Amino acid sequence: MGPGFGFLIVFLAVPLALVLSYTVFRRGRFGGVVYEATGENFTRLIDPLYLDVVIGSVKLATITTLLALLLAYPTAYMIARLPAKWKVIALVAVVLPFWTNFLIRTYAWIVLLNSEGLVNSGLDALGLGKIELLYSDGAIVAGLLYAYLPLMILPLYSAIERLDPQLREASANLGARPIRTFWSVTLPLSLPGVLTGCVFVFVPSLGNFVIPELLGGGRRIMVGNLIRDQFLKARDWPFGSVLALSVIGVLVLLLFAQAWASRRVGRDA
Amino acid sequence: MRKNRKQGNGWLRLPFWLTYVFLYVPIAVVVLMSFNRNKSPYAWGGFSLRWYGQLLENEKIREGLINTLIVAFGSTVLSTVLGTLLAVGLARYNKSRMLDALSTMPALLPDLVLAIGLLIFYAAVKMTLGLHSVLIAHTVFGMAFVTAVVRARLNHADTSMEEASRDLGATPVTTFMRITLPTLAPGILAGALLAFTLSIDEFVIAFFTAAPTQPTLPIVIYSMVRFGVTPEINALATLLLAVSFTVVIAAQRMTKLTEALS
8 A cells, every 4th residue: 555655745745735735835937936925816706807717617617517418417317227238338439539649529519610610511501691609608518528528427327226226116106106206216316426427527627728718719718728728838836736726626526415315325325 | 196297207208309309419529520531520422431541641640649548548557556455445444434435535526626727736746747647637537437337346345255365364365366356357357448448538637737738538629629520530430439438338238247147
């Protein structure tokens, strides 16, 4: 255990501690910090310029998460009902795209949405004319959804799979319609899975800087782009650290919500 | 009754198939385009392998690929050894939740946060960036997955064999080498494959911790993709898809096979 643990202390705990400590220092001229305490980095978060970026990113990440949930829940539900052999195939088919290069998957959407691309050719053939699809918020959401959908399906699947079918049957036998059974039995019991999926989609969507750049054409700046720019362009490491810390804050908050939901379901069941 | 319920779920087929169409159509289009003779990537001009030929002559891609393979092999070996030791230690000798959290953290943490943390760290200790800095970063990342997979296997493993070995007078090292390690082999193998594929595809952390003169393949792809669609990238994408698909399916088969043997 020793060497593995030592490695993690040096290359994980110490770097994270450094990020944390950098949030309270003044920026150095060429990156790094000057060891002078200041609260400025935090107050800059509510500067309208940056607040807009934060609100815009939260909006896009929320839309992505909701769309993912809408598509993933019925899919996971269906997979859980498949015969064992088909179940494995359906699950591998969900995971496969996820194991392919993330840049390639994003690139595929440039090919699809390009003004000469498949979607536009289709629209043109239908006589609807071409529209600018690439370089928009919609393209960013499509790219984020494509990148993280499997991460929503998998936890939902394992939550739904674990449900006792007798509970649904009991609900039906007591005269509940399928919709009612879904809202009062299936959904509440699968809530931990729903929240896990939301963490897995929402947090990386916030921190992604590649998709907004490649599919949004740089018109929309998200938190991820802002963090990248603080480190690689603006050389304002303390402010970049504050932004990173807020992403971690969101992550921790959502994880607590997830733990709370699992405990509740554990007690009820 | 039963028939009724089946009909009630029928509409679920729509989002179910929609998911798979959504997941595979973009990939299929790229693969198809890679075999297109036409220079304009959007009109079909007949089947051709010319873009694959051009790809092989691309110096930058070849360099990126070599760098990526060096990093992936190095970090896989390191993270497999360190991750296995950590998993055994955590499962057998330590019940600290702090260490537990630390070992899974890289898998949960957004890659961007880990990337800037390491960038700050390397700058603070005045380490020059190069392939070694990416290799270390990928080891941190890969270790979390190796540890998780090996631990899952350990939790199911029977401890009585280890006890018997110790009772018969074997040293802890002998017990580890002859009992623990063979039982864990399928988990270790799966973890190593996972670490390897993750490292090959990893972009964000490499982007922050690589030297500009030694880019990994994803960094090369990024700089190409920024300038739009080219048939060469379609060909490269298809090759990478083929590699990932083969590795994932092979891993699936292999874990099944080794589990059946043990």
